[in-house]
Amino acid sequence: MSQTEVNQARSLVYNLFSSLFAWEISEQRQKELTSPDAMVFWDMLAQDPNMARPVQILLATLTQMTTERQRLELAADFCGLFLVGDKNAASPYASLYLSDEDRPTIFGEQHHVMCDFLRQSQLQVQSDFKEPADHLAVMLAFMAQLCVTASDESQLAFLETCIDSWLAAFVDKVDTCDPGQFYSALAKMTLQWVRDDISALKQL
């Protein structure tokens, strides 16, 4: 397997996580994520002992969700965690975790950092994703781009300074605030993936 192929695969995973933090699970998305191909993916992911438990929870939710009501409950979990504020919620913005200020707010310093990165890479946030650039989903999507365009050193630098620097704090917050289990499992899985990827990049 060539390094290019590896990077394509990594990119795919980053994009997957990005999308799960960006949007609620629609019926269509649920189908995609439980398709036979996807099940192969989840199985493979679950072979990592650290991933097994979160994958199991994620899949349990995805496969057992049969009614609109259940989907709405999951959407309400998403909403309460990521869309309404920073208390009793896990705001997915880097600025809120990395600021020196007492009262960091949305569109903080990390938003500007990410704007600069995106501009340098000739990228921008999709117009239907109306979130600040320091949203975890933007960062993960940017990382997905870096996987296939940037050097390992750059990838490592971005992962460590921009994502890993606050991801654990965010995951803790999700874990505390999640009324269900799906998003805390997703968060843990994402953290594990990022940590694994960092060590892999370091070993290269």
Next chain:
Amino acid sequence: MKWLINLWRTLNRPARYLTLGTISISAFIMGVVFWGGFNTALEATNTEQFCISCHTMKDTPYKELQETVHWSNRSGVRATCPDCHVPHNWTQKMGVKVAAAKDIYGEIFGVIDTPEKYEKKRLEMASRVWKQFDKTNSQTCKNCHDYKSMNWDKMSPLAVKQMKQAAEKDQSCIDCHKGIAHHLPDMGTSRAPELIAQVGHGVSPVDGQEYYSALTKELFEGPTGDKDAGLLNIATEVKVLETQGDRVKISIEGWRKRIGAGRVIYKDFGVNILTAQLTKEAAKHEGTIRVFEDKQDPMTGLTWQRVEVDIWTNKNYLLQNPDMLWSYAKDTYNTACSVCHTQPAPAHFDANTWPGMFQGMLAFVNMDQDTTALVQKYLQEHSSTFDKSGHH
């Protein structure tokens, strides 16, 4: 033909003083005078090219036109100078042409050769144009915009209401649409222009009939002379007794409080709806105020007297009925008084409470004095004192 002589004198000045515009005009004059092709030359003057061949026209009104919908719109139809300013009817056309000569004179003699001078003259020039439109009943507008061809369904309800009223009377378009193609002149402090645009200047009163004042009107002691006798409030019913020249003698019925000089007349007993305020002299003048019975108002303890006043006023701004006034007042009230809050329905308060409520909010609205007086009177006359229909 004095203008022509003057023109010749100018043409005889050294060429370096002549602008391009005057050369074109001179060409026109030459054409008229020497080549005999009168109609041909006249047609030449009916083009936009001709109109803007003089600087003033090109720099000011032409430029202003270019900012408007008559210049640029989605249908691609453009109105040029002559489309609006030159009637098709030959007599009317000649009238315009002769009038236009004055502009040429102005251009040549530098009456309007700077923006400042142009602005100074703008009202005078605009008034002339408006008069022209009045005379032709805005025929040039109607060449394209025909009341009969208007599609009411595609207009906003507000526009429909106003347009239909205008259509019924085949009203001149310029009555309401002044400033549609060029900037409006400085109209100074002319009174309540929007109100007058809507209700008009009044009718020719007939003796013995009842009318309503379209503005707050000056009162006089006699059929002639400037002796001020006070003011008649807007939207007030009067009876015309006789006419002499520009004046009419009117009779006002009402009540007054027995305090002070007793020179303020109200609409009814115990109701503070202003009808007229007389000067002290007029109030004292023998025979002006006729006094009838007394009555005490239980709400204030004040004694009121029924009175009739015979007095003179100019015969303009008298309307046959107050509907247009109330309609204007209602629109103004609903618009101006809802900027900050929901406006209370007129019948929410009684006639004597409205002045206090209305005056207490006046700092927030823009109304000239006539409109203020009209809106207050509208609210009072439609208040719970008279409107017992609704529960508010």
Next chain:
Amino acid sequence: MTMNRRHFLKGLLSVSCVALGSTSVLKPLTAMAGTLSEPKEDWLVTGSHWGAFRINRKNGVIDKVLPFDTDKYPSDMINGIRGLVYNNSRARYPMVRLDYLLKGWDSDTTKRGDFRFVRVTWDQALELFIDALNTVQTQYGPSGLHAGQTGWRAVGQMHSCTSHMQRAVAMHGNFIKKVGDYSTGAGQVIMPYVLGSTEVYAQGTSWSLILEHTDTIVLWSNDPYKNLQVGWNTETHESYFYLAELKKKVKEGKIKVISIDPVVSKTQNYLENVEHQYVNPQTDVPLMLGIAHEMVKQGWHDADFIQGYSLGFDEFLKYLQGQSDGVEKTPEWASKICGISPERIRELAKVMTTGRVQMMMGWCVQRQQHGEQPYWMAAVLATMIGQIGLPGGGISYGHHYSGIGIPASGAAMPGAFPRNLDEGVKPIFDNNDFKGYSSVIPVARWIDSILEPGKVIDANGNKVTLPDIKMMVFSGCNPWNHHQNRNRMKEAYHKLKCVVTIDTNWNAGSRFSDIVLPACTTLERNDLDIYGAYANRGILAMHKMVEPLYESLSDFEIFTRFARKLGKEKEYTRGMNELQWLEYLYNGCKQANNGQFDMPDFASFWKAGYYDFGPGKPWVRHQAFREDPEINPLGTPSGLIEIYSRKIASYNYDDCPGHPTWMEKVERSHGGPGSKKHPIWLQSCHPDKRLHSQMCESDEFRATYTVKDREPCYLNAKDAKKRGIKNGDIVRVFNDRGQLLAGAVISSNFPEGVIRIQEGAWYSPVGKDGAKAGGWEIGALDSYGDPNTLTLDIGTSKLAQACSAYTCLVDYEKYTGKVPEVSGFSGPIEVSV
């Protein structure tokens, strides 16, 4: 890379990308990328209640905010402006309460405030909104819908939120509306009977004339230095120039200022050398009566003025001297109630009848039970002094508000986007059958209405039948700030079937709603505003600084979409977009000023950002009346000052008789009713660092004044010591109506028996015992410090039926329980149903 990982990645490539993949949230940069434009310095202009600014952006984000060129006295609230846009409680997406989405009008309403929400699209949200309106109109008719509870909004003539909401909802059907407001509810009803105008919203005598002519200014429960920071329109802060001049004159001994107030005000501290006259809370009327008694006794009153300009002094005199009720209102009598010595009351009578005296009333004293009385009695005092209509004399009720006292330029101001339907437009449900209920109710009586529909109450000479309200729509108006008694509100909200809120934020109002529609702030849309609400100093462009955050929209856009769904878009917009409306409003103003002011065309104005009409000419309130009361009568029934109102007397109200009267309150501190149980008077005045509740959301700025994250409560040192409270402690303030936590600030400005918690603190309920969940419960603990958790929800009287927030007794203690995190300034706390 470990083999395991490589194995996984290799396997991954064999999986169809389509299954997992989703479109990235990123895309290639195009030239149109608005939010990623290169930073450039442009310092655009905008306005706000707090003043005008120039603002610079970076990466499509507001960077710096500076005071506008002409603002020489900017408020320090300028530091909160950025936080209005960037704060953690922003409403970001249209959302619906989950249970409402599932069950509609049968949803569980008992736990309002703590519900789970889900994000929906704008289309879905607006359809749900319209469905609810359909339901209310078909099942209950217009009396079931209250969309008339409106209040302060953000500035801007185009986007004024309540106008948009009411115009749009009126296209669907009719609804209940309010009359009056919370700020001046009693004043604006009583004063037309007495001085013939609301007075509270009337232009006042120019400050320059006051500085020139006045010998003594009596500030009566009035704090202009605090309150003039904000304005109904963009505030110019020119008033502060005059206050600075006043300070000089006070220092030089040329003007004497007396502040009659239970507390030492910000104005007093600023002006220095002010004579402070303490008075027991809610006892201004006895003090005024004592002063009046002394004036009459000494013959200091102006009998000629009373005779020529007023009615009913004799009837009043019978009360003052005790003939009518057997109690002579002597300074000794007054002293026992108001806590001021008889000698001092006599001295005040002397001072107020010596030289030129300008009385300046604040609004606080009329926000109490019988709030009509102090205003009426003050007018009687001013009539007795006899200087009404003289420059620098008489009485005013608004010199602390929106720049009243700055001479008006006389220019016509721009109009606004219409609140009402255009002529001829009919609602879809064209039904005016209110089923015998009143269609207009006094503003502060809506909770009564929900709780006791059908009850008939007296109000200003009329009978009002309280309607049976099932659905409410609020826009830019948070009732969970301005109304009294939170726990009673919760009870009422259980009865509401549907609540729709259009707001910029997740304040308590949004959290207690079923459908929440996110509006953008003023800085995210184009508008224009009047510069100086009364000064009419100029017109200000309000340039859009940044694109609307998240999926928030301007009020105009929200209701254009709403109207489109009703098939009435054109009737709503008149076929004009935002900028066309601005040009239309501007041109209307230009035309109205033609001949008076040479205003540039719209494009030039928009580029310059400002047009200045220049200063106005000084003016004297009531001067015309004084000069000729016959020709220029007041708007009272008689046209004269009514010391005794036969009209009010004719209503036969026990709580508002025909002349100003002292009546005991249901709760009064300093020995009054209820003071044994709860000895402390709660003063919930207008805040110093907000406009009502606006700007509380500005996180960074809020942190500059909070104490341990809580709203400060200002305490007297002795009271605090008695309760073992030190500066910075968390205090539990309580009475039988509710409880809240606030942060102790001990200050010598506050006398014994008084606590100040400024209104506008965002209600942030948590469980009774401080537990995170349970904010929905009746009796919940407010974790931030909203004083209306504790206030009394009764009308001032049968006349005004206004709010009585200042009739409120509490007690407080050091809080020793579990300290909850402040629950406000964020989304709802979820509880499962």
